[in-house]
Amino acid sequence: MKTYIFPLLVFLNCFYSATAQNRFESLKPEMVYLQTDRNIYIAGDNLSFSLYLKGNSKTMSKYAYLILRDRYNIPVTRARIEIKNQSSFGNISLPDTLHSDIYQLVCYTNWMRNEGEDSYFTKEIIIANRFDKKLERFDSTLYTYPSANSVNSDSIKKAGNENLLIQPDKQIYNTREKVNISIDAKNIQDDSIMKLSVSVSEIVPGSRNETSITEYFNNSYKAKKEGESGQNQYKYQPEIKGTIIDGRIVPVKHSDNQPVSDNTNNESDTIKYTVLVSTPDTIANMQFTTADSSGSFRFLLNPYYESKELIIRLKENAKAVLELDDKFKLTKPYIPSDLLTGPGIRYYLIRSLKISEVQRYYTERTETNTGKKTERTLAISRVYYNPYSRVFPADYLPLPDFVEISRELLPALKVRKLGDTYVSSYVDTQNRGVPSIEPSIFLDGVPIDDVNQIINLGTNEIKRIDLLPVIRYYGEMPLSGILAVFSKNLEINNIQFKTPTIRYQAISSQNFTKPIPYIPVNNNHMPDLRQVILWDPEIKMHNKEKLEIECYTSDLHGKYRISVQGLTSSGLPVNGSSIIIVKSKSE
């Protein structure tokens, strides 16, 4: 017996350890890397970016959240980015009212929120306001712009862990000359397809070399975090299939409607509330979920609701308010680093402002290509398809209110006055077992509490009335008949709901956008002052293949960095860089 115990225990332990590993594999934290076309912008410019996501391919997030915030932690821009096959790209239009300063880009997925804000990708950029001629924020001792040959070594040294070989056809180019760049991936031991983004931009003197994707993903701190993840509470779910909306029902004090912080011993402990989601529309629509015993609820939002104004409310009455999780909320304050305040930056900014001015004069603003759009399923969550009867009140004589309308135009519906309130019910004419309780009433596609909320609507306000005087089921939710009223002027916006309600603007993802590639024109006398001579975030490359790309230098002489970042489909980060010099023909 003893002889078998030890090997059996070892076997069991190994077996379960392997099982546990698999389980933890599915919970692997994600990491996001963001590459921008450059680090310095003028307010009003477009900031182009590409994004790479590393994580478990089976549970990869579909969305990332991008915030640009200033040193006072005020978000300047917020965007949701759709990720396809571990990558994405797009652009942010920087408001032209931004003051000259250092800003921080923060990017993360909902799943990464479990790891805390330290796990978010952050990057600092400089934005200069075009009317800020002094640029005092970037005051430095060095006022002279370094010549093309004397850009400091920090700026031009190669990033570590480069595994792509980037070779331009030569080192020194004339202005407006074609640049051929070859990307060689022979050092990469991974046969999967690579998705790359390439930036060829003017090197900013005084700025430090930015962390490459390989360095970032191999960062030991992140790796440590990866190991610790199993110990965390998974409050936030990965958005694998779509948008997840989290929220909770917070009980309020009777007097001042203030949320009670401690929600013990409250109603929501015992009642399971139903949360309804809908949007004003010409079709009665609804999505619902049930809150748990602590009052928390979560649902995967139907894509149809994206970018629409949602009315989220409780079906049952409760002395509570609804609170939704704000995915863009950052709690850790941003403290600007001295990363971009080196000598030469101020002069570079002054020069960039002048370039921007000239470009505006010649209206040479970089356009973006928005041809590729996000695919969305627009399957509406219809509550019913065909009504039993449909009435257009405009076809009849004017009636002042809904009591009159029901009396004259809707024989199946009975509206009675009980004390100070009205109640409605369907008349069971066809012996269908319709209960004499109030039907589910929808106004402009949204479920409302009762008939009192529409009682003042007359024929002048109502466009259409749909009646379904039968017991209906919407999923597992029984509805004791449906009365759907559609108003001419979206009266739903004037309704005061009796149950806890919140209006929420659902966000949608950005389109995949990139600048239109520059194509040289013969005998063009317009100045070409592009500081980014190439930005292509959508390059696909098969391993062992040598890829050739091309671009054209502008009229600006200086040093340019070719930076290639990317990810293989199996999740291996790849990067490479090279430097080229552009000189004017006279130099």
Add this chain to the structure above:
Amino acid sequence: MKAKIIFVYTIVLIFTFQSLQGQKSFSIDNIDIKSSEFCLTGELFTPNQSIDGATYFNSDWVPGDIYLSNGEVVRNKLIKYNGLLDELFWQESRSKNVIKLDKEAIMQFHFLNLNGDSTVHFRKIKVKRSTISDSSEIFGQVIYEGSLSLFILHTYKTAGNELIRQNGNLFEKTNYSEEPIYIFRYTDNKTFITKSLSRKRLYAFSPGNKNKIKEFIKANKTGGNKDVSYLRRLTEFLGQIVNQ
């Protein structure tokens, strides 16, 4: 004895520990997917007269997937199809109520396992049954899909009335017998509708290929039993001879 106890305790400990770990890790799947699922819509089925059980395609509730016309799929619901009414019914899991589903919402439905067969599925098709009637949308069982497709409409005709006593009351019950309608449909939506698959009707389908049809019937003698595999072979054959 001591060793046995230690052994048992250790195994229990390992199981407990691993189960606890598993609980934590499985929280990833914890999202209420039901909330995101498209809801089936319909009305509570309360017929004035009881429906003859023989008119149901499947007499028992069978799990099935319902493909909605908006492209969404509602999976694994207990469904029943009635050919006489041409309605799909769903047994709501909580209340066990029978819901007559909105036909407009459904594009097709698949029975996951109907007497061991997982290929049985119905699709809503537009049919113009006669020259004087308008075309209507009916659920047809999909038998074969190709250059020529075959659908069966499970319709019923009255087979007579009988008086039966129920709860002490006498009432007249109508009996029905199945009268399938076969619809052959080309890819360009041209159809050939027939109630019989007799030699004569098949000749009418393709008058120029009488000999080939004759040979096919000779080679595939069914003895009157026209099962699904025969119907598939027949449709494939008819598709081939028409395309030649």
